[in-house]
Amino acid sequence: MKELLPTSRPHDAPRGERAAIALVTLAGLALRILLWGTQRILSVDGTDYIRIARDLAGGPEHLSVQPYGYPVLILIAHWMVSDWVTAARVVDLVGGMAAIPLTWMLARHFVAVPWMRLVPPAGVASLPLTVHYSLTTMSEAPYLALVLAMFVLACRRRFAAAGALGGAAFAVRPEALTAAAALFVLLALARHRRAALRFAAGTAVVVGAYVVGQGLDRGVWTLTQKTINIGHADLRVREPSASGEAATPDVGGRIGAYGKASLAAYPGRFADQTVKILREGGYGVPILAVAGLFTGAGLLAAGLVQALVTPLFALGGHDRFILPYLPLLWIAAMTFAVSRRGPPLRLIAGLLVLALLGLSAFTERFFYTVNEDGFYPELVETGEWLKEHAGPETVVYDRKPYTAFFAGAMFRTLPLGSYDDILDAVVREGGDFVVVNEQVTGYFRPMLFPLVSDRITALNEPRLKPVYFNSRYLNGRTIVYRVVREGGPEAIPGERDVLNEVKRLDHPETHAFHGLLAMRSENWRTAAAEFDRALEEDPDDPALNNNRAWSLLMLGDERLYGEAEAHARRAVSADPENPAYLDTLVRILERIPGKEPAVGLWQKRLDEAQANREGTAETEGGAEEYTGDP
Numbered sequence: 354m355k356e357l358l359p360t361s362r363p364h365d366a367p368r369g370e371r372a373a374i375a376l377v378t379l380a381g382l383a384l385r386i387l388l389w390g391t392q393r394i395l396s397v398d399g400t401d402y403i404r405i406a407r408d409l410a411g412g413p414e415h416l417s418v419q420p421y422g423y424p425v426l427i428l429i430a431h432w433m434v435s436d437w438v439t440a441a442r443v444v445d446l447v448g449g450m451a452a453i454p455l456t457w458m459l460a461r462h463f464v465a466v467p468w469m470r471l472v473p474p475a476g477v478a479s480l481p482l483t484v485h486y487s488l489t490t491m492s493e494a495p496y497l498a499l500v501l502a503m504f505v506l507a508c509r510r511r512f513a514a515a516g517a518l519g520g521a522a523f524a525v526r527p528e529a530l531t532a533a534a535a536l537f538v539l540l541a542l543a544r545h546r547r548a549a550l551r552f553a554a555g556t557a558v559v560v561g562a563y564v565v566g567q568g569l570d571r572g573v574w575t576l577t578q579k580t581i582n583i584g585h586a587d588l589r590v591r592e593p594s595a596s597g598e599a600a601t602p603d604v605g606g607r608i609g610a611y612g613k614a615s616l617a618a619y620p621g622r623f624a625d626q627t628v629k630i631l632r633e634g635g636y637g638v639p640i641l642a643v644a645g646l647f648t649g650a651g652l653l654a655a656g657l658v659q660a661l662v663t664p665l666f667a668l669g670g671h672d673r674f675i676l677p678y679l680p681l682l683w684i685a686a687m688t689f690a691v692s693r694r695g696p697p698l699r700l701i702a703g704l705l706v707l708a709l710l711g712l713s714a715f716t717e718r719f720f721y722t723v724n725e726d727g728f729y730p731e732l733v734e735t736g737e738w739l740k741e742h743a744g745p746e747t748v749v750y751d752r753k754p755y756t757a758f759f760a761g762a763m764f765r766t767l768p769l770g771s772y773d774d775i776l777d778a779v780v781r782e783g784g785d786f787v788v789v790n791e792q793v794t795g796y797f798r799p800m801l802f803p804l805v806s807d808r809i810t811a812l813n814e815p816r817l818k819p820v821y822f823n824s825r826y827l828n829g830r831t832i833v834y835r836v837v838r839e840g841g842p843e844a845i846p847g848e849r850d851v852l853n854e855v856k857r858l859d860h861p862e863t864h865a866f867h868g869l870l871a872m873r874s875e876n877w878r879t880a881a882a883e884f885d886r887a888l889e890e891d892p893d894d895p896a897l898n899n900n901r902a903w904s905l906l907m908l909g910d911e912r913l914y915g916e917a918e919a920h921a922r923r924a925v926s927a928d929p930e931n932p933a934y935l936d937t938l939v940r941i942l943e944r945i946p947g948k949e950p951a952v953g954l955w956q957k958r959l960d961e962a963q964a965n966r967e968g969t970a971e972t973e974g975g976a977e978e979y980t981g982d983p
Contacts (some may be wrong), residue, residue, distance in 0.1 A: 357543040357651050363461035370467045378453045381478030385446060385487050388721055392488040395438055396725035399490025399759040402436045403427060408643065412761075413745040418578035421567060422524030423492035426745055436969075441490040442617025448494035453477045455501040456680040462508040463650050463688045465561025469703045474685035476710050481720035482633045486944040489725045493676050496526040500656060502678055507536060507652070512548045516555025523556075524563045527577035528659050532677075535655035556776060595778040613664050622664035629672055630660070633717055634679050635709040638686045640703070645685035648692040653681045672720070683710070690786055728754055731829040732790060736760040738821055739786065739833060740843055751788040752778050752797045762786075772800045775817045784836045787817060805832050808858035809867040809883065815874040820845045822854040862886075868900055880904040895927035899934045906941050917941045935959040 359381040375894060395403075404480065405424035423444070430440035430447075457474040460798040464470035501521035506515035519536070522529035533556050540549035549761060560576070568574040630639050637799035646654050655678065665676050683706070732751075736759025743749065749757035750767050750933045757764035767779050767787070775798070783869030789805040803810035804817070811819055817834035824830045830854070835842050864887035871880035898920040905917035921938040927932055939955045942948040 357539060358510070358545065358548075359462040359649070359652070361460070363508070364465050364470070366461060367467060369855070370471070373468075373471055376459045377457075377475050377478050379849070381453050381484075382450055384479060384484060385449065388484065388488060389442075391722040392442070392724060393730065394724045394726070394728055394755070395441070395490040395758075397754060399438075399441055399725075400754045400764075401436060402490065403441055404758070406431065406441075407437065416571070420492075420524055420527060420577065421563070422526075423495060423539065424433060425524075428493055438490065442488065445489060445491065445494040446487055448496075448498040449477075451484065451498040452494065452501055452680065454497060454743075455505060458505045459501055459508065459680075460684045460687065462505075462722065463653075463684055464691050466559065466691050466699060466703070468518040469687050469691050470684075472687055472707055472710070473680055473701065475685050475707075476635070477680050480633070480714050481711060481717045482672060483679065485720050485723065486673060486676055491673065491725065492525050493673050496522055496529065497677050497680070499525060500529060500532060501680060503533070504653065504656065504681075507552065510548065512540075512551040513555035516552040517559050518555075519552075522558045523560055528662070530560070530576070531659045531662055532656045535658040539652065551915045557856075593766055593768040595768040597772035600616025616714060619664050622670060623658075623661075625673065626660065626664055627669055627793065630675050630678060630682070633672060633675060633713060633720075634682050635686070635706065635713045638706050638709050638713075639682045640707065641689045642685035645687070645689035645692075648689050650685040650688040653685050656681045719733050722931065726753070727792075729753065729790070729793070729829070731823050731831045732756045732788070732793075733759050734825075735821060735823055735831050735833060742820075742842070743786070746786065747842070748783055749784045749788060750784045750786070751790075752793050753790070754833075756788045767798055767801070769798075770800075772803075775801060776814070777874060779836060780816050780838045783838070783840075785842045786820075787807075787834040787836060789832050789834065792828050803835070803861070803863070803866075805830055806859060807861050807863070807867075808856055809860055809879065810870055811855045811858060812852065813867065813870040813874045813879060815870070815875055818844075818848060819851050819855050820848050822851050824854070865897060868897075868904070872904060875907070877904045877907040883907065893923070893927060894930075895924040895931070897935060898927075899924035899931075900939050903937050906937070906944065911944070914941060914945050914965065918945065929958075930965065932959060932962045932963050935962055957970070 360777075377717035398419065401415075401417050401419050402424050405414075405417055405419060405421065406416040406427040407413065407420070409428050424981055426444045427441045431437060434440040434443055439892075453474045456477045457470065460470035460473050479940065483497075485739070486497075499518055503515050503518040503522060506512075514789045515536075516533070519529055523533065533552075537549050537553050537556075540552060547837060564574065564576060624865070631637075642650075646657075660675070660678055684882060685704065686706050691699055693699045693702050701848055730878060732755035736756040737751070739756060739760035739762065743760045743762040745761060745763065747760070747762040748765055749760060750765050751757060751763045752767050754764040762785075765782070765784065768775055787804075789801060791802075791805050793869060795799050795807055801829060804814065805811070811832065814834075818835055818837055819832050820835045821831075821833035823832075835845065835848075868880045868883035871877070871883060879974045881901055881904035884897050887897050888894065889903065902917045902920035902924065905913040905920070918938070918941050921934065921941050924934040925938055935955060935958055939952060942952045942955060
């Protein structure tokens with residue numbers, strides 16, 4: 354391997370080259386402006402980052418495990434741009450644009466041929482992944498710019514300043530410590546000990562200040578709270594449960610619980626990451642880059658060490674995690690190309706890299722316009738509607754945070770559990786509104802899907818009242834429910850109009866479930882009809898017979914008491930010792946003239962059944978407890 358640190362003076366940059374890099378940068382800006390409108394929906398993490406920035410600006414408190422670096426940059430941008438989402442996107446645009454000339458400045462230390470060192474910044478200016486993360490509300494673009502600046506200053510032998518930028522990168526994304534530590538080790542092994550110490554000192558000052566500031570603000574004294582990413586590949590293990598918040602053990606606990614599984618999954622995850630690097634980074638270009646690390650670009654290996662670490666984490670399969678490697682790989686590849694003997698070989702190698710980058714841009718072009726966490730304009734519209742009826746303390750339950758974010762309300766994730774467990778938790782924990790989106794719920798919370806697809810469920814769920822209906826988008830039907838609880842939100846004007854829209858939903862064949870919901874809402878006519886439909890398939894089911902009998906009784910129509918008695922007797926015949934069934938029959942007989950002798954007989958049977966069930970509270974008639982999902 355050649356000398357680790359390149360010459361203190363970068364290769365000369367002719368005036369024409371400076372003009373060329375200015376044109377490349379302007380072309381990158383033009384491409385991003387052209388694609389600006391394609392990123393209409395901010396990322397899920399973006400809502401978190403912006404809430405932190407608002408908190409830092411004196412807004413509503415927002416607790417999060419995300420680092421402060423990116424929110425601080427958003428806050429700074431907000432001083433110039435009033436809209437928070439636009440401010441976050443401006444930070445990404447500035448970071449993405451800064452990465453173009455920074456890549457060129459770094460390439461000047463390794464690539465002697467002027468046109469060849471323009472190739473890596475051209476890749477940053479135009480390839481899908483680097484363009485995409487210049488436009489969306491994620492921390493990748495500013496992180497990339499800070500890492501590149503760290504390497505530029507290290508190559509210029511300004512090691513303390515380089516370390517400080519490494520610390521700043523850490524404040525944006527904690528994995529920057531891997532690159533900083535690797536650079537420190539490389540400098541030390543290359544006998545640049547004073548340089549290594551100055552670099553470490555610069556890093557320590559910024560990281561120390563960040564940890565102290567974070568500790569004073571959050572009361573959490575740690576390098577990063579992102580250790581939650583050490584976990585199972587199934588991200589649902591980190592989601593809250595309807596029975597209580599999902600446990601989040603410490604680092605040791607998570608390693609103990611998931612360490613073996615992560616190690617076993619490591620080869621597959623690493624292979625998947627490698628495929629992404631090859632696909633997004635120019636197919637054969639990363640292979641040439643590995644060779645370039647041994648022909649003059651060894652210092653850049655420090656920025657690639659994280660590629661060995663990321664596959665240990667369950668989240669490592671996302672394309673965005675490879676973004677920081679790409680400019681370094683492209684510079685290393687051009688370092689290899691320029692090291693070929695003779696101009697013809699250099700030209701062929703350089704053109705090969707350029708052609709392969711162009712191939713990546715073509716095959717991965719979908720990334721130019723893809724939205725980070727899906728395209729949900731209906732949830733944005735829902736949030737803008739809800740803003741009129743919500744405040745910072747309003748609790749909105751959803752699976753994605755968009756509606757709560759645009760309503761300026763407090764977001765809580767719908768917990769995992771059965772249908773009843775989830776809604777009971779929402780009521781118990783003081784929820785105000787529940788947002789149910791057809792696509793999101795169908796994928797993440799299928800047990801709640803009837804709330805957005807089934808009119809009987811939507812109209813009869815006693816814990817919820819529909820207050821908003823949006824069906825403008827294909828597969829994007831969205832209903833907002835007001836939570837019915839003591840101290841909950843008051844009725845919203847126009848709720849009755851929403852009921853007419855909800856009535857257009859389908860009526861699936863889940864009649865037993867529908868009947869139970871209607872009973873809970875004391876909608877006895879609907880309940881009786883639904884149990885009647887359910888009995889067509891299973892006429893001898895004791896619970897269905899009992900529930901229809903009770904519903905007919907509660908209608909208060911004496912003409913239906915005879916039919917109610919028949920169903921109640923059928924339930925008792927199937928399960929003679931069930932106090933609920935016996936109680937239903939007794940209550941019906943009490944309403945029918947001339948049945949007094951029978952009432953006394955069945956009351957005696959009921960008393961005996963209750964006495965035989967030790968520890969069982971006195972049971973009233975009606976529906977048996979429902980424990981399943983629709």
